Amino acid sequence: MSDVNLAEDIQADRSKMHVSDTDVAIEITGMNKWYGDFHVLRDINLKVMRGERIVICGPSGSGKSTMIRCINRLEEHQKGRIVVDGIELTSDLKKIDEIRREVGMCFQHFNLFPHLTILENCTLAPIWVRKMPKKQAEEIAMHYLERVKIPEQANKYPGQLSGGQQQRVAIARSLCMNPKVMLFDEPTSALDPEMIKEVLDVMIGLAEEGMTMLCVTHEMGFARKVANRVIFMDQGQIVEQNEPEPFFTNPQHERTQLFLSQILNH
Amino acid sequence: MSENTFAYVATSEKPQLPPPQGTTGAVGWARENLFSSPLNTILTLISVFVVFSTVPGIFNWAFVNSVWNANSLDECRALTENGACWAVIRERYHQFLFGFYPTELYWRPILAFVLLFVALVPALWDGMPKRGAALMASMTYPFVAFWLIWGGFGLEPVSSTKLGGLLLTMIIGVSGISFSLPIGIVLALSRSSNLPIVKSLAVIFIEFIRGVPLITLLFVAHVLLNYFLPKGVNFDIVLRVVIMVTLFASAYMAEVIRGGLAALPKGQYEAADALGLSYWQSMRLIILPQALKISIPGIVNTFIGLFKDTTLVLIIGLMDPLGLVAPTLADQRWNGIFVELYAFIAFMFFIFCFAMSRYSMYLERKLHTGHR
Ligand SMILES: Nc1ncnc2c1ncn2[C@@H]1O[C@H](COP(=O)(O)OP(=O)(O)OP(=O)(O)O)[C@@H](O)[C@H]1O
Numbered sequence A: 001m002s003d004v005n006l007a008e009d010i011q012a013d014r015s016k017m018h019v020s021d022t023d024v025a026i027e028i029t030g031m032n033k034w035y036g037d038f039h040v041l042r043d044i045n046l047k048v049m050r051g052e053r054i055v056i057c058g059p060s061g062s063g064k065s066t067m068i069r070c071i072n073r074l075e076e077h078q079k080g081r082i083v084v085d086g087i088e089l090t091s092d093l094k095k096i097d098e099i100r101r102e103v104g105m106c107f108q109h110f111n112l113f114p115h116l117t118i119l120e121n122c123t124l125a126p127i128w129v130r131k132m133p134k135k136q137a138e139e140i141a142m143h144y145l146e147r148v149k150i151p152e153q154a155n156k157y158p159g160q161l162s163g164g165q166q167q168r169v170a171i172a173r174s175l176c177m178n179p180k181v182m183l184f185d186e187p188t189s190a191l192d193p194e195m196i197k198e199v200l201d202v203m204i205g206l207a208e209e210g211m212t213m214l215c216v217t218h219e220m221g222f223a224r225k226v227a228n229r230v231i232f233m234d235q236g237q238i239v240e241q242n243e244p245e246p247f248f249t250n251p252q253h254e255r256t257q258l259f260l261s262q263i264l265n266h
Numbered sequence B: 001m002s003e004n005t006f007a008y009v010a011t012s013e014k015p016q017l018p019p020p021q022g023t024t025g026a027v028g029w030a031r032e033n034l035f036s037s038p039l040n041t042i043l044t045l046i047s048v049f050v051v052f053s054t055v056p057g058i059f060n061w062a063f064v065n066s067v068w069n070a071n072s073l074d075e076c077r078a079l080t081e082n083g084a085c086w087a088v089i090r091e092r093y094h095q096f097l098f099g100f101y102p103t104e105l106y107w108r109p110i111l112a113f114v115l116l117f118v119a120l121v122p123a124l125w126d127g128m129p130k131r132g133a134a135l136m137a138s139m140t141y142p143f144v145a146f147w148l149i150w151g152g153f154g155l156e157p158v159s160s161t162k163l164g165g166l167l168l169t170m171i172i173g174v175s176g177i178s179f180s181l182p183i184g185i186v187l188a189l190s191r192s193s194n195l196p197i198v199k200s201l202a203v204i205f206i207e208f209i210r211g212v213p214l215i216t217l218l219f220v221a222h223v224l225l226n227y228f229l230p231k232g233v234n235f236d237i238v239l240r241v242v243i244m245v246t247l248f249a250s251a252y253m254a255e256v257i258r259g260g261l262a263a264l265p266k267g268q269y270e271a272a273d274a275l276g277l278s279y280w281q282s283m284r285l286i287i288l289p290q291a292l293k294i295s296i297p298g299i300v301n302t303f304i305g306l307f308k309d310t311t312l313v314l315i316i317g318l319m320d321p322l323g324l325v326a327p328t329l330a331d332q333r334w335n336g337i338f339v340e341l342y343a344f345i346a347f348m349f350f351i352f353c354f355a356m357s358r359y360s361m362y363l364e365r366k367l368h369t370g371h372r
């Protein structure tokens, strides 16, 4: 699919969106988080619709990772509400597991399991968490490995793959759980330039299929192409959010302007 | 152009030159590995001197001049000036292997020993067909071995006081090794957990056991346990020793494994969590396989230490191989024969410890799945 088509599709998506409760994938209201005395996240409010693609950017240490990690409880928030797919995140372990099953996550450093083959990495969660028969899990895994274009690596170990290939496996591993939401935390920032594209292509493909995505990234080309909304964070707050075009061409807030001038000029 | 122009480009392929002299072959190897610097040269010469001044002597003593057939130390000495008197081993090896176990029942511990390897196959060989079922069958081994060695249920009973020698070492060592690993894992997980009570219990246990010498624990097993246990409850001394040795080794094991847990990148825990694996699933499938792999050298170290520490039971009067030296010396005929006995015991221990060490090296190589 060409970029033009994609852009049109996305425009169409945007106009199709109605706001009703069942369409809300993630709702964060008044969320606050502290590390000891340090107030990392302040009054975060964010509503993500199903099929929406959100790019989060901001300077280092602004709390981007912390925010998206709160969504699947890798970090605990101290105040406010997070509702994912209609389930509120509390300290109830059952709820947490339920949410983690529906939310996939890709990390900056891939975090593949080095003692398992690529195929085993992909089938592990479906088999143990979804209780899927091994055979079926392997079929699904091969399907997604084909989608990220590395089925031939299925029996290798992560240590034998390049960074870009590892990150694509990590995406396939998450997809095998058939998640409703995908979180990405700087998926390309540990990669060499020539590998960034192969990973972004996979993510664009996901966007085309209507996956709900929250992506922390500084790849502004990617943000322009696929995001419905770009969020700018600074010092633990959401400072500004807008559709990509106006966000990039006409940022409202001073800090956003400063940030954009810094990253776009380099 | 005339014919005698110079050509700077070769017109035919020239054969490859040999490497500079002295970098290949025996001379090259020696130059690189033995004489590469003055210090290395000195060390090499010292080593050669040490080897030449000791090995021939030991070899002559152990093999060339040794005596295998004799009835007493005096007979040996009459036959050879400076040779080993292996006759004592020949006469008494069965004691060093089985203690005072009834001779006609030797087949029982031997069968138990053979079955040990059968039971180990599914644990050590991960590509085995029907491994799950085989592992379950292996689980019954302790009961089978217990029955074979102590008897009962149709077999003639043998009392613990008759057990000794390598048999006793193996009983304590193998039980200690096989129980200390799982207990150590549980302790390590407890110590790394977020649950305050579980964590402090593990810390108290580990620090207490590590802070006390094994001999003290053995004395507790030997003497004090009788006071603590209710009257009439009196369980076997070998069992008590096994429990103490196991507890002792588990405390060390726990710390070795905790080191492995701490060495794992945080991302592994996070990836497992993010996929929705439960705590036990992520431990079993993701964390422990990697942490144990990192800990293999430390784990085997603890195993070998435990195996050798079993000799301490001689202090509370059990007849392990070292404990059997005294009764042998008490025999008029063999009075004064220390070196041969200790050499033989050292040899037995070496075989087992060396085998464990080799297996651990094999395991490390096999589990290596490429750099991370
Ligand atoms: N475990 C922790 N304990 C204390 N402070 C922490 C912890 N984790 C993160 N922080 C702090 O919280 C702040 C936000 O961190 P976070 O990782 O969310 O930033 P980020 O926006 O993702 O930055 P980057 O672009 O560098 O990844 C930082 O100032 C960081 O120092």
Ligand SMILES: [Mg+2]
Residues within 6 Å of the ligand: A064, A065, A066, A185, A186
């Ligand atoms: Mg970050």
